Amino acid sequence: MVEVATQQPNTREWLAFVLVWGSAVLVTATFCWLLGDIIWHGLSHLSWIFLTAPPENAGRRGGIGPILVSTFLILGVCLAVSLPIGIGTAVLLVEFTSDHSLFGRLTRRSLDVLAGVPSIVFGLFGNAFFCKTLGLGFSILSGGLTLACMVLPILIRSTEEGFRAVPSNYRLSAAALGLSRTTTLFHLLLPAAVPGLLVGLVLGVGRAIAETAALIFTSGYVDRMPESLLDSGRALSIHIFDLSMNVSGGDANAYASALVLIILLLIINGTVSWLATYGLHRKIVTV
């Protein structure tokens, strides 16, 4: 503190002020540049026809209809698998095991590691396990299952928060009334934990829809309309990647696809913050 006082605190304070505001302005400016660029170039190509038409000429012309369908199918598979497993694990961790038990600690540790695994490694794993070992090939199913592994940690973490937010006298009262744990869970705890669950769901969807690297070698590149879950389907993010890297003259449609992806994510993000502000804080009134 003495050092601070002797070295002209005013100059130092002024410098820190400039640096702090400068970095905030820099970050905001970069953000506006990025978003502005994509909106500016993407908006002129965005139309209802673009959203529904199939891509033509390797995506240079036409729209993204089949690609949107594939994206949502992959997302559907991902959620259908990850939601039950995620909720089940979270319930077990919060309601059925103590925080210090070996099983609980091991599960948490492995989920922490899972949360940090790079997406390309998920891609390698998905390719080796789902495509080759289970024989699913390059398909929407493989892609969705790979993504399910990826979003599990996020889903479990938020659901856990949701269950922890339920006041413990719910559990005590239910036990005092002689309700079985199954009844308590489905009729009392689960409804009360819905906000946290929804936040996890939306965060997971956000992560899954943004993913590219894990999908290249699991769901594949084919841009036709998928006929079944065992068909290869191209996700929106892979479409952007392919248009900008492998297709010369695909930039215009890549911009429009990027804009669609960002709008989807903005909707998802808006839902999270709305839920976080109005959902999580408005708990069921405790009597």
Added chain:
Amino acid sequence: MTSSSSNTLSRWSTDDLLCWLLRGMAMIASTIVMLIVTFLIVEALPVLRHVGVLRFFTDPSWHPAEGFYNLTPMLWGTLFAMAGSVLIATPLGILSAVFCQYYAPTRLARPYRRLIELLAGIPSVVYGFWGLVVLVPLIGEIHPPGPSLLAGILVLTIMILPTIALMADASLANVPQQYVRGAAALGLPRWAMIRGVVFPAAKSGLFTGVILETGRAIGETMAILMVCGNVVQTPSNLFDPIRTLTANIALEMAYALGDHRAALFMSGLVLMALIIALTISAEWISRGRIYG
């Protein structure tokens, strides 16, 4: 206990059933990591047997078709890109958090935090695309060719900045109020208080943030693949094109067979080892936190 033992048999079995069902789900969730590591090892085994670990570092070049498997240029690419972006993003992110907590008027702090959260949600492929069409041509004008280590560092910086900024914001918010009030009562000016009181108290959270962003920088694939040029070489300056470990996997996995494919899984294993080491050190650091 007596009351529960007098319960009907059927209720006990529902509860038991539920408990076992949940245990099964948790088992699935917690074995995924083991599965990933197992499959990486199994798939990498052929190349480890034929080639051995040492040749990944001593071979003359990376030409898998001819049996040369030198990973070091890619390892350097990954390390340089990571180091550069972490060096820029860390001060920027921490200052951003300081802005949110101590400098911005309340009306500005909330939208700014929302903006950082939005940045965190933007897909890597969009960052890569923006870098490719905006940053790369700009860098190309200064010093051709455009796709370069510098482009990679800049795009990575923007990508990992939200991670450290949000983490730092949370740990600054966790600093006990009486520390801040005490400092203010001593008449410390704002920055002196932040440097002398807030940063030491929030130290472990800040370090955890740095580790998390490092993990993200190592694991990032698409953005870096799109802006770095992907030439296998050890970069001699910022404007040289590079290829990272992750980009190498993404580029060659499509046509790799046999030992080549196994070598790619081997590099996946290297990435996984780096991430596990980072996760463990993050946990180790957060154990020594000052505030509860």
